[in-house]
Amino acid sequence: MTTAPLYSLIAFLTGGLLTLMVLTNGTLAVYGTLLFSSWVPHVTGTVAALAILAVLKPKRAKPLRPPLWAYLAGVGGAFTVMLTSATVNTSLALSGTIALGLAGQVVFSLFADIRGLFGLPKKRPSARDLTALGMILSGALLLVLMGGSQ
Structure with a gap:
């Protein structure tokens, strides 16, 4: 895609x-x-x-109510x-907060895909997804653990 x-x-x-x-x-x-x-x-x-x-x-796309x-x-x-x-x-500062927030979003989104939460189709993570997750987590850890040192 x-x-x-x-x-x-x-x-x-x-x-x-x-x-x-x-x-x-x-x-x-x-x-x-x-x-x-x-x-x-x-x-x-x-x-x-x-x-x-x-x-x-704007006009409503559908007259249906969203789920509760x-x-x-x-x-x-x-x-x-x-x-x-x-x-x-x-001490996390702005960059650590954003980096860990991004890591949390990716972890939860992969979990939601695996479990098919919120009406999403179930999807197993690909090698690319897991590689991206590893890189994001590594980058977040670098920012948090090494970001404050001069």
Whole structure:
């Protein structure tokens, strides 16, 4: 399966935005609390989403309701923001937080593929998947264990 270069660029830029978001939320945690660092971006995002919906007035693709577990994404997002806001202000710093977060995402996504979670088709990891996982974990460990030494 070939991915269009534009989609790869968008995904890469999204990673940069995610890093900026973690830094900003970590800064909010320094001046407030972990709950405050999660509350501000969620309220801001809600207001922005409502404004965009009001302007664009998109039509629903399907009149079907999503599964109930899909509504829990906000809870996971709130905890993710609070936990990353806490870890970015430790010796892990921004790069360690992002690296370990990426490693956790890849591990969980492979687990979800293997088990067929969330309605995904079951898929065994390929040698390429496992090699990529090993490289990501190695890079994360290098950043965490060697990142602070001069």
